[in-house]
Amino acid sequence: ASVSDEDILKDAETTHQVVTNGLGTKGQRYSPLAKVNVDTVKDLVPVWAFSFGGEKQRGQQSQPLIHDGKMFVTASYSRIYALDAKTGQKLWKYEHRLPEGIMPCCDVINRGAALYGDLVIFGTLDAQLVALNRDTGKVVWREKIDDYKAGYSMTAAPQIVKGMVITGVSGGEFGVVGRVEARDAKTGKKVWVRPVVEGHMGYKYDKDGKEIENGISGTTNATWPGDLWKTGGAATWQTAYYDPDVNLIFMGTGNPAPWNSWLRPGDNLYSSSTVAVDPDTGKIVWHYQNTPHDGWDFDGVNEFIAFEYKDPKSGKLVKAGAKADRNGFFFVNDRTNGKLLAAYPFLTRIDWAKGYDLETGRPITNDDKRPPNPFAEGAAGEGGKGKPVFAAPSFLGGKNQMPMGYSPDTGLFYVPANEWGMDIWNEPVSYKRGAAYLGAGFTIKPLYEDYIGAMRAIDPVSGKIVWEVKNNAPLWGGVLSTAGNLVFYGTPEGYLKAVNAKTGEEAWKFQTGSGVIAPPVTWEADGEQYVAVVSGWGGAVPLWGGDVAKRVNFLEQGGTVWVFKLHKS
């Protein structure tokens, strides 16, 4: 059994397998399955559970893939397992040998694999891409993406587009240079590389991996002062999504480096942006910068998800895309050209900007909420430290790595949001290879007593929040929506929940034994619908959450795949 281009392009409609990250390359995370629905979900019970074992129980963010009776699921510390999807029996595992000096910023996580032909492909924390035989788990090819000693790592799931494996890199907190990279999925050889920091040239490669043309424009480095573009960040640390209709790859780009924005006056393109890349050439067709001159680590890597809606005024169908940005705004762009159509707040409090000017596409900023300039006369305290400012959302964002879901039935997006703020200040920093490159300090603070997380259903046409379900701890897991009028999502408190997609009313929940910070999936086998999610608390919150981390320090670590189906009575 082998995964074809057709399998990948049809993944959103196909119910017997899940062969892409996002349940379809557009990443809507919607399944047409409806056997498990608002009425039957009360009978959903566990079928099997599988422990990743060992002492390596850290944050588990993997989206499982299902193909030909097998589940492929990655785990913390760059591990991957093949399991029998019916019974949970282990078929093989691959543990990548990691060197001592890896530098992931935010826990030793991995968000999943890609399938192509008879290969299972995933990225590792030492910035390699590994392709294994799906039946044996043996390495077929392995490519170094970049140097882990310079701060490069990989946490995202790759996406397959036109026979190429599309990846990015992590390392924005170390001054790496973000890029979108396309490799021949069968061989691992480079096809093209498109850096996403202005000034860097892109390259194409011939069949032997030789650079044949450097015509993928570097543009200028006009939006960066001096040499800062050389270590400009904009890490592409999340999965790319692909819409065959417009033939574009959508990739989010992370924070500009360093965090201290006073060192880099200018927009700092293409950081904290969505870039739309032509898969055939590697060229950036359009870009939209969600946070120009980001000074809060707003890291616009959040997924840009294609969808259609009828324009209420003209009645015309709009080819749009939506992104719930870490900066607190829910963006709707024309996905053919990037034009900003709307930017709605999805949080109760956003300090850094009042909103967006739809004419220019730019934010209307509150400049007193940018961490004050430590280099201004008399501004700096001890060690050159600037004055702190309180700003919401916190740098961990209105939404972080956890992917939202969309339902074409309800026309709503389901966004795992978080409400919190931070004290943030700037200080001097200079680039040192392989060292943290922030020039900022911070303490995250809760805003409300009773909740940080809130699952919010957002109407992308009106911007209205149709319903919400508050959650005490910050939500950190992705979403699955189904034709059964259900939205599934996990909580750090350990629950996998199913709520009514129209109302948010709770329909079912199950305690998995550790925090859920991964997205669920569903598929069908022998006429029965299965639901799976990985459980295992970790990620950035316990590491960087400040007062919030203290609030949730009762949560236990873990590492288990849970699989459910309806109990037959």
Ligand SMILES: O=C(O)c1cc(C(=O)O)c2c(n1)C(=O)C(=O)c1cc(C(=O)O)[nH]c1-2
């Ligand atoms: O700039 C980057 O390269 C980068 C990478 C990652 C990552 O690879 O997980 C995170 C972040 N930034 C980041 O800012 C962040 O808040 C974050 C949270 C998480 C997580 O898995 O919980 N990863 C990352």
Ligand SMILES: [Ca+2]
């Ligand atoms: Ca970052």
